[in-house]
Structure formats: structure tokens, C-alpha cells
Amino acid sequence: MKKELQKRLSKYTAAAAAVTVGATGANAQIVYTDVDPDFTHPGDEIGFGLDMNNDGNFDFIIASGDSIYQTTSQGPVRVRTTVVAGYGSQAANNAIAGETPSGFDYALALDMGTMIDNTLNWIAATNTMAYNQASANPYNENWNGVTDKYLGLRFDSGGNTYYGWARMDVQAEGDIWTLKDYAYNAGQVGIEAGATANIEEGTMDQYVHFINQADNSVMVRLNEAVTGANVTVVSASGQLVQSGAVEGTEFVVDMNGLAGGIYMINVTSEQGTITKKMSVAN
Secondary structure (H helix, E strand, O other), rough: OOHHHHHHHHHHHOOOOEEEEEOOOOOOOOOEEEEEEEEEOOOOOOOEEEOOOOOOOOOOEEEEEEEEEOOOOEEEEEEEEEEEOOOOOOOHEEEEEEEOOOOOEOOOOOOOOOEEEOOOEEOOOOEEEEEEEEOOOOOOEEEEEEEEEEEEEEEEEOEEEEEEEEEEEEEEOOOOOOEEEEEEEOOOEEEEEOOHHHOOOOHHHEEEEEOOOOEEEEEEEEEEOOOOOOEEEOOOOOOOOEEEOOOOOOEEEEEEOOEEEEEEEEEOOEEEEEEEEEEEEO
């Protein structure tokens, strides 16, 4: 039965054209696949076999159903659903970023730029994406009627764990959807939803964020792909007022006690450099 499903899924995945962003450096690790043309599911029982790393083995399956159920109170009720689940020999190790309200597993519909890593809640089971019962959405289905949202995906290959995303639209009906593209980070670290380029080819402001804190400090938060980072804070006159290596993904710049004026927070790493101008009031 499994071989037959694999065979039937293969015809749907033939349209997935891999566009790998060349891993020419230590951190050039994002592998992107464009589904060209976009795959639109018409509501059949068979969905899309998702081969995240294009090794010929499906890691996930996205599938839909459209059924009529007999109920004692309502009579015949039409239920249309879309689900996502791990697939293949490593299915038990593959998981979807999700939530479990009322004990049910629901895949999250992530926004572009959301960090997909071990900080998310991962569910190694079938996750409901969209659910439509009698032309209504009675439950907490994150994917009903959304455009350009992202599945957060974690999969195992060769004993290693990788993080990736898949971008989709899902209509309110619950079983009609479009898969547009997907990507994963071959460096075994997190990936931002929607990230398609190597860090060398992108801009550092996609990977380094400066967050003002209530205690008059600045949190410098880095993507896990940024390595060997150091932070320096320099006054407008060129005086070094703070410096240090980033341990993990965060560094706190303490602005308390500094004289009023303009300061430059410089972040240098193996991937590049970014500078943020900060103003301290008198």
C-alpha cells in the first residue's frame, strides 16, 4: 500500500524544480526549491509528497479529504480538511511546528521572517492545517483562508536534524490549496520563514536585529546562521565604550551612564558587518 501511495504521489512532485543556492562557503547553507508551476490541490484524496532535501525520499505529505458524514443531529455533513504529517522511513523523527489546544494537533501558519528552530513547539504526528465543516470553520484551524503563510518543518536525514519551511495558500473551504516553494538549512541550524538566499548573498539586516529594551539597553539578537560575531559600541568621537563577543544568539548593549549623543553599534561576524546608529538623550 505504501509503495502504491509513493507511486501516486510521485506524479504530483514532478513539478518541483530544485533551485539550490550554491553552498560555496561555510555558511552558504540554504537550499531552496521552487515548485514551478505552483502545485494547486483540487480537493482529491492524494496530496503532495514533500522531499525537503531533494534526495528522492519524501519527508512529509500534505493531503486533503472531502467526505460526507452522517450525524444524528444534523444529518449529512460535509467535512473538508487538509493535514500535514511526517512520511517515509524517518517519519517518527520528522515534526511540524504546531500547537495543541484542547489536545488536538494544529500546524502553525507562520509569518515571513519567523525563526524556525528548536524554540518552536514541534509535533511528530499528523497536524491539521485547515478544517471546514458544513461551510464553517468551527475549530482553531490556523490555515483556513490564508495567503503566503509558512509551515515550519523539522526533518531527519542521515541521522542529522534540519529545519525548513514550505510556503502555501489555503482557501477557506479547507481542502483547496497551493504549494509555492520550500527551503531548508543544510547547516543544521534554524532558518527564517521565507529565507531563500545564502547569508553571503543576502543582507546582514535580515539576520541581525536591534531591539530597544525598557531598561535603556539594546538587545542585539542574531540568527543562528551568524557565527563568530563581536559587538563594539563607539561614540561619535570614535571612543570605544563597550565591546564583547556574542555568546549564543544575544548580546546586551547597556546604554545607561553614557553621555548624550550619537553612538554606533557595530556587529562584525564571519558573514559580514552591520552598524546601527543609536541616540542617547542628555
